[in-house]
Amino acid sequence: MKKAGRKIGIGLFFILIFLSSHFAQKGETAFSLSVTPYEGGYDLRFGRITPELVRVNKEVIVNIFSDIAKPYRVTQTLLEPLSTTEGNTIPVGNFTVYGLRGTNKYGTLNVEQEFPVTLNRQIIYTSNQTGAADSFTLVYSLMANPDIAPGYYRGRIGFTLEPINAEQSPVTVILNISVEFKVDAAIEIKTSAGKGIFLNPADPQSSVSAVEFKIKGGFGKQFRISQVLSDQPISSEGNLLDWEAINFLGQGAQKGIVVNNPVALSAQPQIIYTSSPRGEPDDFVILYRLGDLSRQKAGNYRTKIKYILEGISFAQTRLIETLDLQVENPRVFELLVTPETGGLIQFRDIKPSQAPKTQEIIIQVKTNIARAYQVNQNTASLLTNKEGKVIPSRYFFLRQESLDTKGVLKHIDKTEIKEGQMVLFVSDQKGSADKFKVIYELIPASDLQPGDYSTVFTYSVSEI
Incomplete structure (x- = not known):
């Protein structure tokens, strides 16, 4: 496919030579460029990118026609960063460009090393001293990243043909870019006691029980996680465990906010985590501890805790996981x-x-x-x-x-x-x-x- 691209570039180059002769015969001055995706069309379309793809490359052919007999250069500027309608953007470093060595004939390709596409003006090509017409190929790359929120991204790159020490006006061509990032967002829950939360004041290994949350992928929008107890913990003898007998505390969140003060269990839903505005991937832990059990009757208390995902800026509520909660209060x-x-x-x-x-x-x-x-x-x-x-x-x-x-x-x-x-x-x-x-x-x-x-x-x- 790349060899075919080279042939197209060479063909376009000879067309430019022909046009140069044509304009010379008519006494007109020619100074222009074209930017064409190798796969055709007028936009640079990356299609759908998933984390499994890691990296997607797309080639763009740049053709310059000039008969001013003066040197020139081609610059690139990111006019509009790749972003969604919600304002999510591609992180710097995940959108890069480099020039394909050997695709130019006369001038100097200034981007043979890969570098990020930024808002700054970047010189990508400089002609020879006679300003000969030329063409070259650029390779644009998008890298998948779990921190990139899912969605449809659009952006624009401006290419400007600038004369050096000549009176011709610069010529600018705009290339539209589009890509869809598809991330299957998921939340994984793992406990230190198998498939549930187990607490026992007589066992040092069971005095604290940890529940680990791993938020994989990005939701693109803000959400929260709540815990809901199906019932107040109750023993086989019918005794109820006071809500204050168990408290919980969160730690470890890097992107969102986790409950950071000890809180007793409640009959009401309790928010344990609120994501970042973009719902980025994150990890955190909820630690469950026993309080004062001196007033609690001996027994084996059980209930279930449901963890619920609730969209804040999007309409979604779903069950993430249900865990058993068991407290063994030994006879004293x-x-x-x-x-x-x-x-x-x-x-x-x-x-x-x-x-x-x-x-x-x-x-x-x-x-x-x-x-x-x-x-x-x-x-x-x-x-x-x-x-x-x-x-x-x-x-x-x-x-x-x-x-x-x-x-x-x-x-x-x-x-x-x-x-x-x-x-x-x-x-x-x-x-x-x-x-x-x-x-x-x-x-x-x-x-x-x-x-x-x-x-x-x-x-x-x-x-x-």
Whole structure:
């Protein structure tokens, strides 16, 4: 095909020589040029370009006729950049030109190296000193790029034949250009947990779950991505997980805007990403994290999250993907005693008839099983010194104080401590997590043997 192009160029060159002789016989001065796409027609048409094509080349034959016997040059200027009616343009560097070496006969082809077609005036050819008529071939290239928005692009290039040190007026020819970029836009979603979002506070690997979004191709217009939960997360027992128990945060977007502050899940649609005005390719990640689960009941909670594409400057709404959301909240039912002394209660350097001595502990129950419970204290032995001397129970008491306690304290008033088990506390009917204070008091008798006395209590929590 290129050889045929050369033959056409040579043929046109001999026609120009003939016309030169014709004009000379009539005494007229000739100074003109023509710009003709090799494939014919009057416009340079690249057709449809897809990312798979990578690069498309089109040849243009430039013919100059001149009998002024003065040197001249040909310049090129991009009069109108390739653009769509929406204002999208081809990036600089994706539209280039170079001259095909050996297609000119007399002058100098100034564009044997490829360079971008720009708005600047560019000299593409300079004649010899006698200004001989000539012709040459230019190769224009368009490169596919995922950043190019799909659409139909049009532009114009001006070619000007300029005399050098002569009085002839410049001659300009305009070449229209057109191309359609076809990009199959798509959004791919991938999760760190297979086909869904899985969260478990007891597993460090599952404390955060990432959803990766890859926007491939260009949409050409602005859009947003929203997430919609089908239902509030619910366990098999019918318990609902609070919306605030899960929050999400976006990161990584380069072209668009991703939600960049932690936000709790909601029953309403939530926008997680807004594209650039041109809907360019982009990548971002949404991280889902657990919040405070101390008030949430144990269970395996499930729901589904739908990701929806919504056009902002074009009418389109479609489902991108649906993911399973699962939160496994492990059973918690534990008793904490502060300070951690292993249940040891000790009174040092006790003397007869001295002022009462006290020791305090705080008992806390952490639970999410949603069942009523009670806290017990077991006394294996009363206060005893190292010689085995025991203080009678009538001198050893306990009482309790509330710490915003929800359940029932069984010993608000001072109660004598005896060997065996005694109930300290009963939770509310919801089995809420709770805490309270226990104050132990020793009243030294007048016949008390001086010294250090201690005992060990065993605390336990059990469902009712």
